[in-house]
Amino acid sequence: MAPVTLRKLVKRYGALEVVHGIDLEVKDREFIALVGPSGCGKSTTLRMIAGLEEVSGGAIEIGGRKVNDLPPRARNISMVFQSYALYPHMTVAENMGFSLKIAGRSADEIKTRVDEAAAILDLGHLLERRPSQLSGGQRQRVAMGRAIVRQPDVFLFDEPLSNLDAKLRTQVRTEIKKLHARMQATMIYVTHDQVEAMTLSDRIVIMRDGHIEQVGTPEDVFRRPATKFVAGFIGSPPMNMEEAVLTDGKLAFTTGASLPVPPRFRSSLREGQKVTFGLRPDDIYPSGHGLHAGDADAVHELELPVTITEPLGNETLVFTQFNGRDWVSRMLNPRPLRSGEKMRMSLDLSRAHIFDGETGKALAG
Amino acid sequence: MKLSKLSAPTLLLLPAFIVLAVFIVLPLMFSLYSSFTPFRLTKPDTLWVFIGFRNYVNVLTNAEFWVAFGRTVLLLTIALNAEMLLGLGLALLVNKATRGQRILRTAMMFPMMFSPVLVGFQFKFLFNDNIGFVNNALQSLGLTDRAIPWLIDGNLALFSIIVAEVWSSTAVFAILILAGLLAMPKDPVEAAHVDGCTPWQTFRYVTWPYLMPFAFIAMTIRSLDVARAYDIVKIMTDGGPAKRTELLWTLVGRTAYGDARMGLANAMAYVAILLSIVFTVYFFRKLAAARQQIGAEW
Structure with a gap:
């Protein structure tokens, strides 16, 4: 069980405040999208949840436990990066099994879990390749496989589809949706693309200039936008x-x-x-x-x-x-x-x- | 034969070939030839006496040569490893600096700006058993009450030379590894943090494999450098005491100009060059493997 709660979360870089005390409750097993234009603080928020950025104020709780000062490795999360962030010197199988190897799991268990994840993502035939020998879509699937293998409480996605071409984007989007149905885990997904946010998530968080403008289901934010900004941001072509x-x-x-x-x-x-x-x-x-x-x-x-x-x-x-x-x-x-x-x-x-x-x-x- | 009868490509390539031949190939052939003669600088006639492989047999059966050879390999091994570790540490520290990194990078390169001869003199002074800074410091701190014979004891002398070498050239490793650190993408490191790595594991499994090619480039450069080490040793100990710090090239130099046995010295030099080639090939293989590992696109 891993709900994620943000309480008055603040991020400052020196004197510059980029996230202004946001509150958010992500329910267990919920798929939530943080969406907004560039520089709205959505990625920073995600990186604070991951533990890759220090929290300047407020609190982050994962599964009821305050994690502000815990390093990323103690948070039981997985993250999929925009640039894939695969380990270039490891094969696909090694990339996917790396977190288990670090955790000291047996070779048998690693193999079983990597094979399972590979089957889900149709990566079985690529396990011995290196990232440099894969296409963009394949690399992103490996990055997702690496996240799955870890069986985390929370999945974090940082614009995972931005580097893919339009066709692949739709394809991988569907895979992410299937993945959520299968994994039954909490997922937080950052994107600037409202279509991704609408199609994937249970609820959407629309951010602007470090504030949350509205939180609601795709239906809510489309039918009942709380602000002019949300109304203009959600929907294509715009209102x-x-x-x-x-x-x-x-x-x-x-x-x-x-x-x-x-x-x-x-x-x-x-x-x-x-x-x-x-x-x-x-x-x-x-x-x-x-x-x-x-x-x-x-x-x-x-x-x-x-x-x-x-x-x-x-x-x-x-x-x-x-x-x-x-x-x-x-x-x-x-x-x-x-x-x-x-x-x-x-x-x-x-x-x-x-x-x-x-x-x-x-x-x- | 008229020049105009030559084809254009031949004509255009000719100057390069002539220059290379005059300045490199001919001297090289000459030195190779002389290694098959008992040529002595003091007896020019000996240049025309061909003695086959006798010089090489002499070199390869000469204990003094093999001791110098072994000592050079030892110096190479210790100095390169020490430089590598210190350079890596230095690069990691400088990479962490959020302010003044440029100044640190420049300061780091200072030792490389001094002539090895001057470095030799400086360390000769530092390690002097009577007036040297090292003994003075050790005695003032109460760590010892006697004068340690740094440059007089055979083992200590080699150690002192290694210290001078390491001081003057650690920056080569530091700069190249730092370049690697600066060029390294941040995402895999962050992914490793999320994947559960401790800082040490992140370094061991993600950062280090990425830096390896850079370390091997430094290794290649420095192995060539150290294998021909001459100046610092010449100044600090001149191969002494009692030849306890004699390296390949100080031996070659002594044989050629001290004993005037140019033929024999050339034979030694050719064997010594083999050592350099072996090291270069070894590190290049390592470099190629490491580059392939990280899927480097350069």
Whole structure:
């Protein structure tokens, strides 16, 4: 049993504070992703959990035991690095069995466990090779094998797919997901790629500038982003967002265009309030080509010109001009469109998001 | 034969061949030839007397030669190992320094900037039994009350020479190993920490295999250096006392210029060069193996 708890965790480099007292409870056997842009402190946090960075303040507990001052070897963790970090002078089998050898296990046991891990990751035929003789994807699988063999309480992944090409990335991603189902261990996964975070994890932690913006299931962070930042970070293509002021009971945009206030926000907004209005590409679509009919009352229709289209086969991303900028919409069952063509667009306002203009926090509807 | 009849490649290569022939191949052939003669500097005519392998037979059956040979190998073994250990320690320490690493690196190389002859003089003074710093220090600290005959006792003299050698050249190891440390990727070391290694195990199983090629490069360079050791010994003991610190090249030098027996000295030199070649080949093999081990791409 190994839940991981961060309490008021702080990291400072000299006078520069990069992680500002974050709190997080990772449940036993949970797959949690730390996601955020470069420099948000996610890797630093992971490295503190691993024991590779000193903790400047607060506490880290693994399995209820405070580990702040324990060296990495006493934490019973495994880590998969972005650069694979394999031992170049050892064969694949030696790489995978190294932690057991250090722990003084018998040669028989090492072989059994290496063979098991190799079978899981389909590495059996590569055991006698050296890392330099392997492809990137194979190296990353060996790195995962090395982590598995150790049977740790907690797996830590530091952007493990970043060095792989797109196709391999999807493939190894699936393997990591299978691995979690099989190992039933706590896994903490750092990535800057929201798709990885969404597809893999039970819960996602979105970080920004050393703070946690939101913790929630993929569904939560997508459907109910807590802040404007989360709304913009999660989802591809990103949410359409526009500054607005509540004027005469309408959302008035800076250029003069306006939209009715979405029904669920009608009671909570006050006149003159500055907000950011957000609508996902799924919730704005050429009429008749939407993902869902939505609440008929809340669908607002507009005639908008198409600027460009990005056909993806089963759907087309349509960029339409509204309020002086391109709004992305998702067109299902697409038909060919011409640039400049006027389209009747449906805006499903029941799914709109409104954020406070000052704090960027989501307003409750 | 007209020059223009030669093909362009031959013509272009000719200067290099001529220079090499005049300055290297011919002297080498001449010295090789003279090793088959009883050539003495004092009797030029002897250069034309061919005596076959007699010089070589003399050398190989000469106890004095073999003692010098053995002593050179001994010096090489002790000095290289000591330099390697000290250099490694020094490199690891400097690598840990978070501030002033450049200054430390420069300071570390100071001993290499002095001429070996001067190093010899300096250590000759340090180890002088009457006025030397070493005895003075030992006596002042109350560690001994007699004057230790550093350069007069045979074993101590060799020890003193080794100390001078090690002092002047440990930096070669330190610099090369430090280069290795600086070039080494950090991730495998971190992976080892996570895999459960103690700092010693991390060094033993991850860092050291990575540094080995660098250590072998230093070994190769220094084995050639020490195998031709001459200057420091010449100054400090001149092979004495009673030839107890005679090395291969001091013996060759003495035979050639002291006894003027150039033919015999050349024969000795050729045998000595074999020693250097053997060491170089040995360390190069080790280097190649170590490089392959870490999958080095250089």
